[in-house]
Structures are given as C-alpha cells and as structure tokens.
Amino acid sequence: MNKERVYGYVRLSRDEDDEKNSLTNQKQILYDYAKSKNYKIIEIFEDDNISGMTFDREGLNKLKEVVELKKADIILVKDLSRIGRHKAYSALFLEYLRENNVKLISVTENIDSLNENDDILIGFKQILNEQYAKDISRKIRAGFKQKQKDGFVIIPPFGYIKNTTTKQIEIFEECADIVRLIYKLYIDGYGSKKIAQYLNERQYHTPAWYHKKLYNKIYHPGKEWIGGEVWSDRTIQRIISNDAYIGVLRCGVSTRSVIYKFKKDLPEEEHIIHENFYPPIINKETWVLAQKIRENRTNNNVRASCNSKIHRYAGLLKCKNCGASFVAKKRDGYVEYVCNGYHRFGKNVCSSHRINEIELDDMIYQYLIRLKEVAEDNLSKIDVFIKEWNYKKRDYSRKIEELKLNIIELKNEAKEYAKQLAKKIINEELFMELIKDNEKEIELLNEQIKTLQEMKQINDNAKLGIQHSIDMLNNIINDKKLSNAHLQMLISKILIAEDENGMLDIEIILNMPFKHHLLLNNTFTQESDT
Structure with a gap:
C-alpha cells in the first residue's frame, strides 16, 4: 500500500x-x-x-x-x-x-x-x-x-394570496386591512418610523410573520429569524412604494448574476409591467397621493420623531429669499414655521421671517374659496378653453425641443467655464458664480419642459376634471379642516419672501394636474404682515 x-x-x-x-x-x-x-x-x-x-x-x-x-x-x-x-x-x-x-x-x-x-x-x-x-x-x-413576461408569480406580495385550486391571485383581507391602514396613516401625516411604532404597539403581525405562517418559509433563507415579529420603517417604505397595491405586476426591476451573485438595479424602461394583474387593494388616487407625499418628504428631507406626526406644511414651504425650506417649531401651544436659512445660520444668510400654522390655514382656506369661484367661472367657459388648449398643443412639442436645445447649450457653456478656469482665464470665485447661475437657468428650463409636457396631456375630459375638482374643493371648504392629504393633493409648494418693509409675500403653486383640471393660467399671491 x-x-x-x-x-x-x-x-x-x-x-x-x-x-x-x-x-x-x-x-x-x-x-x-x-x-x-x-x-x-x-x-x-x-x-x-x-x-x-x-x-x-x-x-x-x-x-x-x-x-x-x-x-x-x-x-x-x-x-x-x-x-x-x-x-x-x-x-x-x-x-x-x-x-x-x-x-x-x-x-x-x-x-x-x-x-x-x-x-x-x-x-x-x-x-x-x-x-x-x-x-x-x-x-x-x-x-x-x-416567466416574468408570462406574469408568473410564485409568492405574491403582502396582502395577496395564491388560490391553490384556481392558481389565481386573490386579496388576503387579513393582510390587506393592514396595507390599507398603513396608507391611511401615511397620508394622515405619520412618518414611516411612527407607523412602524404604531403597528408594533398594537401587535400587528409583520409580512415576515405571515410569510412563515402561509408558506412555512423565512424571508431570507440561510439567515437567522431575527426581527420577524417587528415592523421597521424600511418595511413601511416598501409597502408605500409598491404599485402592486394598485394592480401592477412589475418584473425585472433588477438582475442578479447567477454566477457571480451580484445584483444590479435596472432602469424603469426595462421593467416588465403587467397592468391590472392583481385585484387592487388601494385606489389609484390614494396611491398617487402617497407617492407625492413620499417624494416631497425625500426631496425636502422631512423627518418626524417616533412620538409625533409630520407637521402638515413640512416640505411645502420654501423661502424665496435664500431657497431654504421652512422648519416647524412649537411655541406657546401652537406651531410656527421659520426659514431654515435663518434658523441655522442667522441674519448672515436670511431674515427671521416666520408664519404660524393658524395663519397659514386661514390663508389657504380663503385661497381655496377664491379658487373654487374661478373654477366655477371656468366651467361655464369650458368649450372655449378646450378649443384654445387644442390649438396650443400643436406648438408644445416644438417649444419642448427648443428648451432641450437651450439646456444643451447651457451645459456646453459650463464645460467652457471649466476650461477657462483650468487655463486661469477666470478665477475660482467667478467660476462658481457662473456655474451657479448656469444651474439655475437649467433648473428653470427643466421646470418649463415639465409644465409643457403636462399641458400636452390635457384632453376633452377637462370638463369632468373641473367638476371633480370643484366637488373636492367644496368638501374641503365645508369640512373647515385642512388635512395633510388635502395639502399634498392640492399644493406643490408655497413660496414665502420678506420685503424690506417686513411684509410677507406668499405665492401658492398648485400641483400641475390639479391646476390643469381647473384650467388656471396663473398662481395667486397674497401678502401678509409678519
């Protein structure tokens, strides 16, 4: 051997x-x-x-x-x-x-x-x-x-269940009720952490718990069963952003190498989308509003503690003087909003202009009454408006292309500034000033393009849109209470400036779809004393 x-x-x-x-x-x-x-x-x-x-x-x-x-x-x-x-x-x-x-x-x-x-x-x-x-x-x-193209689903999202007999996806009401509650709380002004805390305190079971109960599987095989009974803000965010709840099956959002195991997210245009695949748990209007709120909170870095709801005007108020957002502060039992530029850096950056929530509510309430009156007047002239819009639509595509060319020219200018800086033709201070102006122009042009693209979508259903908007305004006015959902649905942002006399100039910018429904050409402005 x-x-x-x-x-x-x-x-x-x-x-x-x-x-x-x-x-x-x-x-x-x-x-x-x-x-x-x-x-x-x-x-x-x-x-x-x-x-x-x-x-x-x-x-x-x-x-x-x-x-x-x-x-x-x-x-x-x-x-x-x-x-x-x-x-x-x-x-x-x-x-x-x-x-x-x-x-x-x-x-x-x-x-x-x-x-x-x-x-x-x-x-x-x-x-x-x-x-x-x-x-x-x-x-x-x-x-x-x-399988993705065929719409093949092994395990459906939280809130749904696969019928073992018919193989059809059905709403699982026990979980669907939790999904509906999450959307309601989110639209009412609760943050993701606050919602997670709310569900944990009331001992609602998590998606992971139901996954194990229904399929006898743990969400992440090979990992310990940690946190399966605890709601987290990430779970809430996944549910809020999931368009399965309005019936969409979205496949191919990422690709994973079978060999090397790395994961790569794919652009949205490469997703495989099946509309009306699931029975909807959330209506589309609610889902769109939730996305609007989520985008607003993300873009404006809006946060709330676990012990409070997000303030209703958080993320909506912008300072026209310095560009900062307004932050909420509690004082003597009421909420006021102050320019964050002043709040963080003092008078070197901005003035100490502020406005309290009661004043804002009253101003918005009066604004909505005027808005309804204008909408009712527009409804009586709708046929003329539609004819005018259809005429203008022919010119929108050309204007959009012109604006896109302007953006390309501005970007080329920025490259030229960089070359001049490298050759020391201009100093760094002038370069930064030129680039800042350049970026502002590009941002303005992008906003104009977005407005024109949205205007192109106006159609003969405008009359129904105006009537729907008037009905909604009536409901809000009659309730005499402005909720977080109302504000997010109607308003894109509120611009606040202070002039040399200490007067506040307030401009309300409506969400574009709502503005189009009312066929309004201009925003309203209102002045207020500090």
Whole structure:
C-alpha cells in the first residue's frame, strides 16, 4: 500500500442531476482509481447542490484545513470542474496546493497539477469549465425572463394570496386591512418610523410573520429569524412604494448574476409591467397621493420623531429669499414655521421671517374659496378653453425641443467655464458664480419642459376634471379642516419672501394636474404682515 496521504473531493451542482455526476458515482470513480494506484483514501469531502462559481463551500473548506495542517499529499477529483468553474479562483486554488506541495489528480482527465506538461491542458479546461457555467447562467436568466413576461408569480406580495385550486391571485383581507391602514396613516401625516411604532404597539403581525405562517418559509433563507415579529420603517417604505397595491405586476426591476451573485438595479424602461394583474387593494388616487407625499418628504428631507406626526406644511414651504425650506417649531401651544436659512445660520444668510400654522390655514382656506369661484367661472367657459388648449398643443412639442436645445447649450457653456478656469482665464470665485447661475437657468428650463409636457396631456375630459375638482374643493371648504392629504393633493409648494418693509409675500403653486383640471393660467399671491 502506498504511503501517500490521499483525500478525495466531490461536488454536485444544482444543474447537474444526471447519474454520471452523482456524488455516489463520483466517489466510486475515486475509489476505483485509488485501488488501481494502490492508494488508501483517508476521507472524501463533499459539497451537494452548490455552484462551482463560489469557493466558500463547507466541504472544500474542510479540505483546505487538511492542507493547512500538512496532512495531505494527494487530492483526487473526478475532473477539474469539481474544484470549481471560476477560472481565476480555480487557478489560485491549484497554486495554493502547489505552494503546500500537494498534488491534485483529475482522474477522468488524466491531469496531474504538479506536472508542468499538464499546465496548458489545465488552463484550457478551466476556460471550458467557466464557459459552461456562463452558458448555464444565460439559460437560467432566459428562463426567468420568460416567466416574468408570462406574469408568473410564485409568492405574491403582502396582502395577496395564491388560490391553490384556481392558481389565481386573490386579496388576503387579513393582510390587506393592514396595507390599507398603513396608507391611511401615511397620508394622515405619520412618518414611516411612527407607523412602524404604531403597528408594533398594537401587535400587528409583520409580512415576515405571515410569510412563515402561509408558506412555512423565512424571508431570507440561510439567515437567522431575527426581527420577524417587528415592523421597521424600511418595511413601511416598501409597502408605500409598491404599485402592486394598485394592480401592477412589475418584473425585472433588477438582475442578479447567477454566477457571480451580484445584483444590479435596472432602469424603469426595462421593467416588465403587467397592468391590472392583481385585484387592487388601494385606489389609484390614494396611491398617487402617497407617492407625492413620499417624494416631497425625500426631496425636502422631512423627518418626524417616533412620538409625533409630520407637521402638515413640512416640505411645502420654501423661502424665496435664500431657497431654504421652512422648519416647524412649537411655541406657546401652537406651531410656527421659520426659514431654515435663518434658523441655522442667522441674519448672515436670511431674515427671521416666520408664519404660524393658524395663519397659514386661514390663508389657504380663503385661497381655496377664491379658487373654487374661478373654477366655477371656468366651467361655464369650458368649450372655449378646450378649443384654445387644442390649438396650443400643436406648438408644445416644438417649444419642448427648443428648451432641450437651450439646456444643451447651457451645459456646453459650463464645460467652457471649466476650461477657462483650468487655463486661469477666470478665477475660482467667478467660476462658481457662473456655474451657479448656469444651474439655475437649467433648473428653470427643466421646470418649463415639465409644465409643457403636462399641458400636452390635457384632453376633452377637462370638463369632468373641473367638476371633480370643484366637488373636492367644496368638501374641503365645508369640512373647515385642512388635512395633510388635502395639502399634498392640492399644493406643490408655497413660496414665502420678506420685503424690506417686513411684509410677507406668499405665492401658492398648485400641483400641475390639479391646476390643469381647473384650467388656471396663473398662481395667486397674497401678502401678509409678519
């Protein structure tokens, strides 16, 4: 019997279910070879159902421990692909064995890793092995893609369940009620953390809990069951942003390499979208409003503590003097909003202009009454308006293209400024001033393009839109209470400036869809004493 210390290694991948590559068959091949060479195999390490593109495997790691302890002279494998299919990692592993003076023998390929004459063959085999893995990866991705195009769903989102008999996706009311509650709280002014706290305090079960209950699966296999019973702000945000709740199945939002395991988000235009796939849990108006609120909070960095709701005007108030947002402060039992430029940096940046919430409510309330009167007047002239809009629409495309060309010219100007700075034709201070002006012009042009694009969408349903908006204004006025939902639905932003006499100039900018429904050409402005 040969005195070399011999170990074996076998591996079976997910895609290899044929008999010739079974672990039993691989082991038999190694035992037969060892017998022919008068070797005694001490132990055979194995990895079952694991890809050859990863080198963090239990069996392979045990084999490395034996090598590290200088207990092995020879390692037997059926073929080189058992070690792995990643060309670079396989080469590194073979080099690691050589450094430890361990011979790897590929039995069916008659390859000896310590034989220099086999180096070219080893390199060729490694290329073929990796190419095989890539081919399998492409086939798997193609299969996934086809299932996405077919609208194939294994496990539906939280709030839905798959009928085991009909295979149809149905609303699971127990969970759907939680989804509806989350949207209601969010629109009412609760932040994501506050909603999570609300649900935890009332012991509502989480999506992870229902996932385990319904499917006997944990959300993230291989990880400990941590936090499965606790709502988090991230879970709330995922539910708020998920358009499945208005019936949309959205597939292909990201791609994951089957080989290298990295994940990459895909642009929205590459998503595979199936409209009206799920029965809606949330109506579209509510969902759109929630997205508007989410975007506003994100863009304006609006936050609330776990113990309070987000203030109703947070994110809507902007200072026309310095461009900062207004921040809410509680004083003597009422809420007031102060320019954040002044609040953070003092009079060097802006003046101390402020306005309290009661004044804002009264101003907005009066504004809505005037708005309704204008809308009712427009309703009586709707036919003339529609004719005028249809005439203007022909010119919008040309104007949009002109504005886009202007933006390109401005961007080229910015590049020219950078060249002048590099050549020291202009100093850094002048460069920053020019770039700031340039960016403001580009932002203004982008806003004009957005306005024109939205105007193009106006159609013959304008009359219904105006009537719907008038009805909504009537409801708000009659309630005599402005909710967070009302403000977010109607208003894009409120611009506040202070003149040299200490007077506040307040401009209300309506959300464009609502403004179009009312067929308004201009915003209203109102002056107020500080």
